[in-house]
Amino acid sequence: xxxxxxxxTLLEAAEKAYAAGYRKMDAYSPMPVHGLAEAIGFHRTGxxxxxxxxxxxxxxxxxxxxxxxxxxxxxxxxxGRPLNSWPAWIPITFECTVLFAALSAxxxxxxxxxxxxPYHPVFNVDAFAKASQDRFFLCIMAxxxxxxxxxxxxxxxxxxxxAIENVEP
Numbered sequence: 095x096x097x098x099x100x101x102x103t104l105l106e107a108a109e110k111a112y113a114a115g116y117r118k119m120d121a122y123s124p125m126p127v128h129g130l131a132e133a134i135g136f137h138r139t140g141x142x143x144x145x146x147x148x149x150x151x152x153x154x155x156x157x158x159x160x161x162x163x164x165x166x167x168x169x170x171x172x173x174g175r176p177l178n179s180w181p182a183w184i185p186i187t188f189e190c191t192v193l194f195a196a197l198s199a200x201x202x203x204x205x206x207x208x209x210x211x212p213y214h215p216v217f218n219v220d221a222f223a224k225a226s227q228d229r230f231f232l233c234i235m236a237x238x239x240x241x242x243x244x245x246x247x248x249x250x251x252x253x254x255x256x257a258i259e260n261v262e263p
Contacts, residue, residue, distance in 0.1 A: 095233040096255035097221055101127040104230035107253040108133035111234065114249060118238035122216070122231040141202055148198025149191045156190025157183060219259045233261065 098104045101123060108121055112135055119134050121127075131137075160183035164170070169177050204210070216222050216233060225231055232255075234246055243260075250258050 095216065095219060095222075095231055095259045095261050096250045096253060097224075097257045097259070098230040098232070099228075099256050101125070101130075101230055103254070104232060105130055105133055107232050107255070110253060111232065111249070115240045116234050116238055116246075117240075118235040120233050120235070122222070122225040122233070124226050124228060124230075127230075139206060141199065141206065144202035144206075145195050145199045148202075149195035151198075152194025153187055153191040155194065156187035159190070160186055215261045215263045218262050221257060221259060229256075 096107065098107060104121060104123065105127055108119070108130060111119055112133060117135055121130050121134050123130065157180070160180075161178065164179070164183075165177045171177070216225075216231070221229065222231065232250075232253075234241060234250070236243075240246075247258060
């Protein structure tokens with residue numbers, strides 16, 4: 095893990111690490127850094143399909159629930175209307191769509207970010223406490239195919255960080 099004192103050097107270091115072939119890395123910053131996600135190779139998430147699937151499931155559930163109640167479970171003829179009077183079910187179907195999409199978004203965010211995660215090895219580095227204040231960190235993971243402890247440390251030294259720490263599990 096390399097420590098930097100400003101976001102520009104972190105962004106430049108992340109770009110150089112990606113260009114050097116490192117793919118499993120993470121960056122920590124007390125504020126958003128424009129372009130940092132792309133620099134470490136994070137481009138897309140699986141959130142849109144998850145939310146879409148949740149919305150479609152909610153739509154089908156809302157419509158199916160109304161159909162079951164009005165046609166199968168408790169058929170009740172009001173004013174000569176057909177039992178399958180779907181225009182009256184649009185608000186319930188819409189609300190179920192929104193509810194299921196929102197719930198799937200929350201669950202998807204937690205699952206894709208592997209949260210809650212009360213422990214992470216970077217918490218073992220004493221200097222990491224400044225990650226939420228005024229320091230910027232680039233961490234290259236040990237399971238990266240190109241990771242070799244000595245070579246990776248030499249590479250990080252070429253980026254001119256403030257400090258380099260080994261992260262112990």
